[in-house]
Amino acid sequence: MADERPPMPKAITRKSEDFDRWYTDTVRRAELADYAPVRGCMVIRPYGYALWERIQRALDDMIKRTGHENMYFPLLIPESYLQKEAQHVEGFAPEVAWVTHGGQRELEERLAIRPTSETIICSMFADWIHSYRDLPVLINQWCNIVRWERRTRLFLRTTEFLWQEGHTFHESRAEAVEEVERMLDCYRELAEEWLCIPVVPGRKTESEKFAGAEYTLSIEAMMSDGWALQAGTSHQLGQNFTRAYGISYSDRENALQHPFQTSWGLSTRIIGGLIMAHGDDSGLVMPPRVAPIQVVVVPVTRSNDAEGAAAVEAACARLEAGAGEVRLRVDRREGIRPGEKYAHWELRGVPLRVTVGARDLAAGAVTLTRRVDGESWTEPLEGVAGRLPALLEEAHTRTWARAETMLRERTVEVSSLEELGQTFAGEPVFANAPFCERPGCEEAVKAAAHALSVRVLRRDRSGERGRCLACGEASSEVALIARAY
Amino acid sequence: MADERPPMPKAITRKSEDFDRWYTDTVRRAELADYAPVRGCMVIRPYGYALWERIQRALDDMIKRTGHENMYFPLLIPESYLQKEAQHVEGFAPEVAWVTHGGQRELEERLAIRPTSETIICSMFADWIHSYRDLPVLINQWCNIVRWERRTRLFLRTTEFLWQEGHTFHESRAEAVEEVERMLDCYRELAEEWLCIPVVPGRKTESEKFAGAEYTLSIEAMMSDGWALQAGTSHQLGQNFTRAYGISYSDRENALQHPFQTSWGLSTRIIGGLIMAHGDDSGLVMPPRVAPIQVVVVPVTRSNDAEGAAAVEAACARLEAGAGEVRLRVDRREGIRPGEKYAHWELRGVPLRVTVGARDLAAGAVTLTRRVDGESWTEPLEGVAGRLPALLEEAHTRTWARAETMLRERTVEVSSLEELGQTFAGEPVFANAPFCERPGCEEAVKAAAHALSVRVLRRDRSGERGRCLACGEASSEVALIARAY
Numbered sequence: 001m002a003d004e005r006p007p008m009p010k011a012i013t014r015k016s017e018d019f020d021r022w023y024t025d026t027v028r029r030a031e032l033a034d035y036a037p038v039r040g041c042m043v044i045r046p047y048g049y050a051l052w053e054r055i056q057r058a059l060d061d062m063i064k065r066t067g068h069e070n071m072y073f074p075l076l077i078p079e080s081y082l083q084k085e086a087q088h089v090e091g092f093a094p095e096v097a098w099v100t101h102g103g104q105r106e107l108e109e110r111l112a113i114r115p116t117s118e119t120i121i122c123s124m125f126a127d128w129i130h131s132y133r134d135l136p137v138l139i140n141q142w143c144n145i146v147r148w149e150r151r152t153r154l155f156l157r158t159t160e161f162l163w164q165e166g167h168t169f170h171e172s173r174a175e176a177v178e179e180v181e182r183m184l185d186c187y188r189e190l191a192e193e194w195l196c197i198p199v200v201p202g203r204k205t206e207s208e209k210f211a212g213a214e215y216t217l218s219i220e221a222m223m224s225d226g227w228a229l230q231a232g233t234s235h236q237l238g239q240n241f242t243r244a245y246g247i248s249y250s251d252r253e254n255a256l257q258h259p260f261q262t263s264w265g266l267s268t269r270i271i272g273g274l275i276m277a278h279g280d281d282s283g284l285v286m287p288p289r290v291a292p293i294q295v296v297v298v299p300v301t302r303s304n305d306a307e308g309a310a311a312v313e314a315a316c317a318r319l320e321a322g323a324g325e326v327r328l329r330v331d332r333r334e335g336i337r338p339g340e341k342y343a344h345w346e347l348r349g350v351p352l353r354v355t356v357g358a359r360d361l362a363a364g365a366v367t368l369t370r371r372v373d374g375e376s377w378t379e380p381l382e383g384v385a386g387r388l389p390a391l392l393e394e395a396h397t398r399t400w401a402r403a404e405t406m407l408r409e410r411t412v413e414v415s416s417l418e419e420l421g422q423t424f425a426g427e428p429v430f431a432n433a434p435f436c437e438r439p440g441c442e443e444a445v446k447a448a449a450h451a452l453s454v455r456v457l458r459r460d461r462s463g464e465r466g467r468c469l470a471c472g473e474a475s476s477e478v479a480l481i482a483r484a485y
Numbered sequence: 486m487a488d489e490r491p492p493m494p495k496a497i498t499r500k501s502e503d504f505d506r507w508y509t510d511t512v513r514r515a516e517l518a519d520y521a522p523v524r525g526c527m528v529i530r531p532y533g534y535a536l537w538e539r540i541q542r543a544l545d546d547m548i549k550r551t552g553h554e555n556m557y558f559p560l561l562i563p564e565s566y567l568q569k570e571a572q573h574v575e576g577f578a579p580e581v582a583w584v585t586h587g588g589q590r591e592l593e594e595r596l597a598i599r600p601t602s603e604t605i606i607c608s609m610f611a612d613w614i615h616s617y618r619d620l621p622v623l624i625n626q627w628c629n630i631v632r633w634e635r636r637t638r639l640f641l642r643t644t645e646f647l648w649q650e651g652h653t654f655h656e657s658r659a660e661a662v663e664e665v666e667r668m669l670d671c672y673r674e675l676a677e678e679w680l681c682i683p684v685v686p687g688r689k690t691e692s693e694k695f696a697g698a699e700y701t702l703s704i705e706a707m708m709s710d711g712w713a714l715q716a717g718t719s720h721q722l723g724q725n726f727t728r729a730y731g732i733s734y735s736d737r738e739n740a741l742q743h744p745f746q747t748s749w750g751l752s753t754r755i756i757g758g759l760i761m762a763h764g765d766d767s768g769l770v771m772p773p774r775v776a777p778i779q780v781v782v783v784p785v786t787r788s789n790d791a792e793g794a795a796a797v798e799a800a801c802a803r804l805e806a807g808a809g810e811v812r813l814r815v816d817r818r819e820g821i822r823p824g825e826k827y828a829h830w831e832l833r834g835v836p837l838r839v840t841v842g843a844r845d846l847a848a849g850a851v852t853l854t855r856r857v858d859g860e861s862w863t864e865p866l867e868g869v870a871g872r873l874p875a876l877l878e879e880a881h882t883r884t885w886a887r888a889e890t891m892l893r894e895r896t897v898e899v900s901s902l903e904e905l906g907q908t909f910a911g912e913p914v915f916a917n918a919p920f921c922e923r924p925g926c927e928e929a930v931k932a933a934a935h936a937l938s939v940r941v942l943r944r945d946r947s948g949e950r951g952r953c954l955a956c957g958e959a960s961s962e963v964a965l966i967a968r969a970y
Contacts, residue, residue, distance in 0.1 A: 005612070036559045036609070037566060038596060043609055046554035046624065053555065069531035070538065074521045075598075075629055075645050076582075081522060094588055097561075099598065101583040102644075103633030111523060113560075113584065113598075124521070124528055127490070139531065144560055144629065148588030159587075160560050 005035045012347070015281050019225045020153075023276060027154045030284050030348050032271065040152035040159035044268070047348060050292035052162065052268060056142065058194045058290065059164065059266065062186040068138040068166060075144075076111040077120045085244040088118065091211020095147040097159075113146040118212065118237070118263055121167050122245035129169060131250050135259060136179075137169040145267070155272035156229075156485055163267035169242070169259040171251065176260035180234045183264040184217045187232030195270070196287040196400040197221045197277045198407045199231060200430070200480050202456025205442055210263075214238040220455045220480060222407045223276035226428030228455050228482035231273050234264035272485075277403055278372070284349025285372050287399055288392040295328040295388055296345045300338045300357035308358030315356045315366065315381055322385025326392065346371060351395040352388070356381075372399045416469050417448050420481065424449035428483045432458065434466025435479035441470035451483045490520045497832070500766050504710045505638075508761060512639045515769050515833050517756065525637035525644035529753070532833060535777035537647065537753060541627065543679045543775065544649065544751065547671040553623040553651060560629070561596040562605045570729040573603065576696020580632040582644075598631040603697065603722070603748055606652050607730035614654060616735050620744055621664075622654040630752070640757035641714075641970055648752035654727070654744040656736065661745035665721045668749040669702045672717030680755070681772040681884040682706045682762045683892050684716060685915070685965050687941025690927055695748075699723040705940045705965060707892045708761035711913030713940050713967035716758050719749035757970075762888055763857070769834025770857050772884055773877040780813040780873055781830045785823045785842035793843030800841045800851065800866055807870030811877065831856060836880040837873070841866075857884045901954050902933050905966065909934035913968045917943065919951025920964035926955035936968045 012025035027033050032048030035041075044052065060070075076099060083089045092115045099111040114120065125137060142164045149157050166183060170176045184201055191197045199219035209216040213235040221231045242248070242258040251257045278285035288294055299316050301309040316330045331341050338355070345353060355367040365378040372395055379387070411430045414420045423431055435441065435454065442454055461478040468475045497510035512518050517533030520526075529537065545555075561584060568574045577600045584596040599605065610622060627649045634642050651668055655661045669686055676682045684704035694701040698720040706716045727733070727743040736742045763770035773779055784801050786794040801815045816826050823840070830838060840852040850863040857880055864872070896915045899905045908916055920926065920939065927939055946963040953960045 034609070036605070037563055038559055038561045041559040041561060043559065044557040046556050049555045049557055052557075070534045071531050072529035072534055072537075072647065074523055074526035074528065075631065076523045076526060078522055096588065097584050097596075098586040099582050100585045101595075103580055103582070103635075104578070110586075111582075120521070124519070146560065150588075162557065 005037070012281070012283060015224075015279070022279075022281075023272075024154060026275060026279055026283050026347075032275075032284075033154050035154070038159065040149055042154050042158050042160075044162075047292060048271065051271060051274075051286075051290060054290040054292065055190070055194070055270065056164075059186065059190050060142070062189065063140050063164070063166065066138075066182060066186065068140045068168075071139045071141050072143065073114075073117050073120050073124070073141060075114055077114055077117075079110045079112060081119045081123050082112050084119065085212045085241050088212035088241070092116065092147075095149065097146045097148055114143070115145060115147045116263075116265070117141065117143075117165055118167065118241055119245070122241050122247060122261075125169060126245050126247045129247055129249050129259060132171055132252055134249060135169055135171050136175065137167075137259075139168070140164055140166040153272070155268055155275070157269070161268050163265050165263060165265040168262045169247070170261070171257075171259065173238070173260050176236055176238075176262050179262045180217055180236045180264070183262070184219065184232070184234040187219050187234070187264075187266055190266070191219060191221060191231055191270070191273075192400075194287065194289045195274050195277075196396060196403055197231070197273060198400075198404045200456065201459040202480060203459065204233075204456060205437060205454050207439065207442060208454070210235040212237060212240050214240065217459070218456055220482070220484075221273050221277060222403075222410065222430055222482075223273070223485070224279070224406065225276070226410050226430075226483070228430065228480075228484040229269075229273045229276065230455070230484065231270055232264070232266040235262060237261040237263060276485075278399060279349070282343070283347035285399065286349035286351055288351040288396045291327065291349070291351050293327055293329050293345075293348070293350050294392055295323070295326055295352045295354060296350045297328065297330040297354045297356060298338055298341045298345075299330065299332065300355055302358070305358060308361075311361050312356050312358055315361055318381070319354060319356070319385050323388065324385075326388045328388070351399075352391055354384070370395050370398070372402060414469060414481075415467075417444055420445065420452075420469060421448045424452060424483070431481040432461070432478050433469040433481060434464070434475045435477050436468035436471060436473050436475040437477060438468075438471065441468055444470040445479070445481055452481060453484055455480045455482050455484060490522070497766070497768060500709075500764070507764075507766075508757075509639060511760060511764055511768050511832075517760075517769075518639050520639070523644065525634055527639050527643050527645075529647075532777060533756065536756060536759075536771075536775060539775040539777065540675070540679070540755065541649075544671065544675050545627070547674065548625050548649070548651065551623075551667060551671065553625045553653075556624045556626050557628065558599075558602050558605050558609070558626060560599055562599055562602075564595045564597060566604045566608050567597050569604065570697045570726050573697035573726070577601065577632075580634065582631045582633055599628070600630060600632045601748075601750070602626065602628075602650055603652070603726055604730070607726045607732060607746075610654060611730050611732045614732055614734050614744060617656055617737055619734060620654055620656050621660065622652075622744075624653070625649055625651040638757070640753055640760070642754070646752050646754065648750050650748060650750045653747045654732070655746070656742075656744065658723070658745050661721055661723075661747050664747045665702055665719045665749070668747070669704065669717070669719040672704050672719070672749075672751055675751070676704055676706060676716055676755070676758075677885075679772065679774045680759050680762075681881060681888055682716070682758060683885075683889045685941065686944040687965060688944065689718075689941060690922060690939050692924065692927060693939070695720040697722060697725050699725065702944070703941055705967070705969075706758050706762060707888075707895065707915055707967075708758065708970070709764070709891065710761070711895050711915075711968070713915065713965075713969040714754075714758045714761065715940070715969065716755055717749070717751040720747060722746040722748060761970075763884060764834070767828070768832035770884065771834035771836055773836040773881045776812065776834070776836050778812055778814050778830075778833070778835050779877055780808070780811055780837045780839060781835045782813065782815040782839045782841060783823055783826045783830075784815065784817065785840055787843070790843060793846075796846050797841050797843055800846055803866070804839060804841070804870050808873065809870075811870075811873045813873070836884075837876055839869070855880050855883070857887060899954060899966075900952075902929055905930065905937075905954060906933045909937060909968070916966040917946070917963050918954040918966060919949070919960045920962050921953035921956060921958050921960040922962060923953075923956065926953055929955040930964070930966055937966060938969055940965045940967050940969060
């Protein structure tokens with residue numbers, strides 16, 4: 001199992017040359033994460049983990065704001081517990097890592113490392129839910145998950161990953177339906193308002209839904225190569241699990257009922273999405289609201305100018321002192337040329353750079369450079385620290401606008417399989433097409449071009465009448481068709 | 486593996502009657518945690534997890550304040566990686582849970598679920614540390630750990646637990662020594678200043694140190710039955726692991742060196758300590774600074790007094806609105822008598838209760854009750870919300886004082902094994918005695934009374950000259966001897 005790690009690349013491959021290599025090079029050289037000795041596992045390095053902490057904080061606040069409480073359930077699930085919901089076990093069994101020995105003894109029953117926690121959670125709540133007064137149950141957990149994936153990529157698909165999984169139980173289907181929508185909307189808010197990634201919300205087809213769910217909603221994001229990434233999912237489980245696990249309660253009329261259930265999850269995969277949505281040939285572009293470092297200050301001095309150096313250091317210290325809530329770092333490393341420092345922080349995607357040089361300072365000014373578009377301008381040193389929040393907001397707006405423009409420009413409408421095939425003969429896009437939801441038509445879509453699939457039935461265009469691009473029959477859904485990670 | 490869970494007790498056992506049952510009843514009835522279907526695993530329920538989040542936040546702030554960054558390393562460690570440090574593998578192998586199958590295939594090499602992460606961390610940093618410029622490395626991770634324990638108890642010793650583990654690499658032994666002390670002091674600060682638990686810091690004997698360490702420091706806390714709990718440990722690993730894992734760097738003279746290493750950890754076990762240090766026959770007593778709910782407001786109304794009820798609700802709403810940063814909850818549950826509500830929140834250890842009744846209100850007053858000592862008094866409603874932070878600080882001081890008094894009163898000095906045996910014929914205490922550190926003398930101490938052991942060689946009294954209580958030879962250490970969890 002212990003694999004050789006590939007050596008660290010000396011520079012990042014150009015994006016246009018090889019997107020996949022660009023991605024992996026960027027993740028590793030920007031020190032977000034690296035390969036671990038176990039196949040498909042990764043180490044999340046401090047810069048990557050600081051980013052995850054920011055994302056966690058933003059999402060955890062939303063999860064609590066919407067009335068959920070955090071809990072923690074065990075990592076290990078007895079095999080017999082995993083098997084009670086037939087579709088679920090069928091879906092997950094091929095991906096499970098099994099513990100067979102504990103403390104030098106063979107176990108009587110194998111234990112699964114959780115691939116998701118519905119089964120263990122249901123087995124506990126069977127004891128805790130008795131009456132309608134115990135509902136709704138609104139809980140969440142932050143934890144690690146193991147799924148034995150065949151092909152893995154840093155952040156996007158790893159054997160172990162970190163995530164949150166929300167689990168709720170309700171009296172009525174209507175409440176559960178509402179909850180599934182509410183949490184999908186939290187994911188949309190996280191993606192759009194914190195990560196500057198526009199997303200398309202919709203419903204997964206039958207073949208792509210969560211194993212054991214009635215239906216699954218997801219948000220799909222466009223990466224800068226035009227491929228789609230599923231960035232968060234929210235499942236309506238109906239009574240499938242509560243029936244299988246014997247969870248029942250006395251309702252308001254004193255009759256026994258099975259509660260309706262939802263689950264929803266978002267993982268470290270979103271970091272892969274952030275990288276691929278915004279990054280460029282120089283490396284990462286961090287969305288300002290979650291950037292671990294929002295502003296980097298690079299002092300530029302000459303070795304023979306002590307007076308200038310003192311003025312530069314004084315200006316740096318002043319920026320540091322005035323930064324307030326802004327996450328600002330002064331790069332005082334010695335023996336490294338300014339150009340190297342610029343490249344170092346560009347690779348790491350820091351949204352704003354302030355260059356403090358003696359010549360600018362003589363005129364009372366500093367130079368600012370925005371990562372997302374490379375624009376540079378000078379500002380008076382006086383008051384610049386106080387203007388940083390507004391400048392970061394502007395960087396946020398531009399990062400969002402660029403991603404939003406790309407999504408708009410690379411979205412097309414198609415009405416037949418032939419048109420779909422022709423479209424994907426060129427650059428990948430998001431193709432919208434009327435779709436009837438029949439499995440045969442879904443297969444036909446997949447066959448129309450390499451790696452194509454129906455990502456979602458668009459939430460925002462449901463009810464639109466048309467004729468299925470594959471069979472020509474009447475349809476009232478619009479499918480988002482794309483190549484996907 | 487799937488065990489039957491014992492039924493939920495109807496009430497908590499009296500502490501004086503059976504401390505162990507009191508403990509488990511309290512954990513379960515206060516809904517901090519409960520047994521999971523896998524032997525020795527637990528579910529941390531929302532109230533317990535909210536407490537853990539508060540503890541995490543306080544400790545994480547200290548960890549970052551002292552210059553450490555968070556990372557995440559994999560859960561699974563190849564067997565060959567675990568085996569490179571001889572003492573370490575000998576110490577941990579009997580407790581390891583092994584993954585032998587992944588996705589329906591048998592693995593070529595077994596994978597350990599991390600019982601601690603030194604081995605995987607060293608294997609990664611062997612690639613990342615090259616020069617003295619890469620040092621110090623100061624990192625930490627929050628994660629889950631699995632150790633196959635024979636006897637388990639909720640929070641105190643569970644097969645899976647949550648913790649943080651810090652790992653650092655340094656140029657010199659002196660720096661590593663300083664780090665070990667610094668982090669032990671963070672644990673002391675957490676225990677004393679946040680959890681109101683006075684602790685005795687010291688060094689573990691050779692037989693009790695971490696497997697692979699040069700030495701281990703720990704903080705020992707007194708539980709309210711007089712037993713000791715090891716609440717946090719900090720290890721000086723010297724070059725034991727860095728040599729075994731081939732971590733080396735060029736020093737300032739360009740010579741190859743192995744860095745010095747430390748590790749330190751604190752787990753969900755501390756919640757068990759908090760319960761046993763402060764709890765009483767009514768249940769938990771939460772230290773105010775980490776209490777998930779700091780103030781509970783109980784409205785008391787009569788069914789035939791609508792006007793009074795309106796005034797009571799208005800006062801409750803006013804308290805809620807004025808609470809600011811104070812974590813305050815109004816218990817508006819219907820159909821539950823005030824006395825039941827009092828008991829409900831006493832069980833959960835809420836530091837302050839505000840009873841809002843129509844009669845008090847007519848005189849412009851409310852009644853306050855402090856959980857730690859049961860004292861009740863009235864205060865004018867006017868301004869009481871603003872006084873809550875000060876009242877919580879007073880509750881903190883009293884909680885601390887009670888624990889500190891107990892530790893002082895139940896600490897004795899002994900000078901011989903005979904005296905030690907006589908002492909432990911009565912109530913358990915913390916016994917201090919001059920001690921020479923020889924293994925034979927440690928065995929003699931253990932044999933002097935049931936469940937006795939040398940907890941630590943006291944940091945605060947090191948260098949005190951005396952004669953070992955067991956062999957009578959000269960000693961310069963004072964052992965803290967106690968019964969321990």
